[in-house]
Amino acid sequence: MPRTMCHDACVRLRRQRDVAEAAKSESSSSPSPERDALRDVSVYTRGDLPAKTVFARMGNMISRSDYKCCAERRNLQQWIQRARRNGVADHQIVWWVRRKGGAEMEVWRLLRDERFACAVPCTFCKRALSVFEPKVICSVSDSVWFEGRLSDPNSPASKLTLGQRRLFGRL
Numbered sequence: 822m823p824r825t826m827c828h829d830a831c832v833r834l835r836r837q838r839d840v841a842e843a844a845k846s847e848s849s850s851s852p853s854p855e856r857d858a859l860r861d862v863s864v865y866t867r868g869d870l871p872a873k874t875v876f877a878r879m880g881n882m883i884s885r886s887d888y889k890c891c892a893e894r895r896n897l898q899q900w901i902q903r904a905r906r907n908g909v910a911d912h913q914i915v916w917w918v919r920r921k922g923g924a925e926m927e928v929w930r931l932l933r934d935e936r937f938a939c940a941v942p943c944t945f946c947k948r949a950l951s952v953f954e955p956k957v958i959c960s961v962s963d964s965v966w967f968e969g970r971l972s973d974p975n976s977p978a979s980k981l982t983l984g985q986r987r988l989f990g991r992l
């Protein structure tokens with residue numbers, strides 16, 4: 822084979838590979854526009870928080886985790902407070918929160934480099950959420966999201982967080 826023909830074939834092959842790789846990285850980097858919007862929300866609410874901070878949103882209520890409590894349970898507490906302030910009777914709080922909050926909770930965590938990290942609700946949050954039974958949308962990794970109820974058999978397994986494991990010792 823003359824040298825130029827070989828060279829042309831090489832260039833063509835390389836170009837094909839580059840195009841295929843670009844298509845692959847494009848499809849994995851951006852799962853959906855709604856998920857990307859969460860990055861923007863976090864920019865306003867994050868400040869100088871560590872990368873382990875989890876955010877949870879139900880309706881127009883956004884809360885974040887700290888060393889004392891997870892974002893999901895904090896969000897539910899804030900909804901319950903809001904219901905009480907509105908004079909909702911105790912036995913109607915779950916119904917009221919589901920109606921006002923939309924019964925859908927988004928949970929996510931961003932690393933320093935703006936990639937999503939695992940934010941599956943912990944064992945305690947799973948129990949608290951089971952009362953309200955919202956649809957949970959949570960990041961499992963940067964490109965993998967779980968969408969559904971935590972009672973579903975294919976939902977990701979709940980674990981204790983690192984802080985909880987430290988608090989309770991070896992379990």
Ligand SMILES: [Zn+2]
Pocket residue numbers: 891892893894942943944945946947
């Ligand atoms: Zn939790």
